[in-house]
Amino acid sequence: KETHVCFCGSRPRSYGTVMAEEAKKLAAYAAVDNHIQNNQVVGIGSGSTIVYAVDRLSERVRQEKLNIVCVPTSFQARQLILQHCLTLSDLDRHPELDVAIDGADEVDAGLTLIKGGGGCLTQEKIVAGCAKHFIVIADFRKDSKALGQQWKKGVPIEVIPMAYIPVSRAIAKRFGGEAVLRMAVSKAGPVVTDNSNFILDWKFEHSQNWKEVNTAIKMIPGVVETGLFVGMAEKAYFGMEDGSVKTRD
Ligand code: 5RP
Secondary structure, three states: OEEEEOOEOEOOOOOOOOOHHHHHHHHHHHHHHHHOOOOEEEEEOOOOHHHHHHHHHHHHHHHHOOOEEEEEOOHHHHHHHHHOOOEEOOOOOOOOEEEEEEOOOEEOOOOOEEOOOOOOHHHHHHHHHOEEEEEEEEEHHHEOOOOOOOOOOOEEEEEOHHHHHHHHHHHHHHHOOEEEEOEOOOOOOEOOOOOOOEEEEEEOOOOOOHHHHHHHHHOOOOEEEEOEEOOOOOEEEEEOOOOOEEEEO
């Protein structure tokens, strides 16, 4: 189900062009305001959109004196929680979360996601899997009918370093396309994840049954996790170019 509302907090707002950063903020604020209540354990995602969600969460914690415990999905998320003086926890102490909020690289019409543009897919999937409700926040560029229409960098796949060549070959042989080792911006070496692994970006050629593909890729020895999130997201908030927030559930 899709709905469109002009969501501007308590401020009335005229429609106009808002850039991607403003759109991220609109989505993040709407999700935090609609899904976070007192006495909750909250999973904190990774990326640039989640920064706005943590801003809004810390504002609400201060203003409303909320008791919120946060579980991070990455080193970045951990730093964000600490910088905002929020209560930091982990899955040892809080293995059940009330809600997890996270960004996405692409969200299709059935709420299947590509995640891992920032390389944090494994911990993001673990935390989302521990949450009663998994809520996605994104700007309009991530809104897609079918995976691959918007996000052109492929599906991130976290692999054990020694296995990156065999895994890359196995994926290309079985599913087509090309799985490329993600390099650091400096090109000095591969990107290394928070779990000390490598990332392959699988540039697939055509739409597939993502549930089956996800399961099959995870069976390849050396694969730690894929950035395909199938049947996990409950609702997505998209900040739109016209200043509205579109939701999908
Ligand atoms: C990191 C992620 C991010 O959530 C995803 O890349 C979206 O990031 P951004 O909010 O910066 O667009 O999956 O691994």
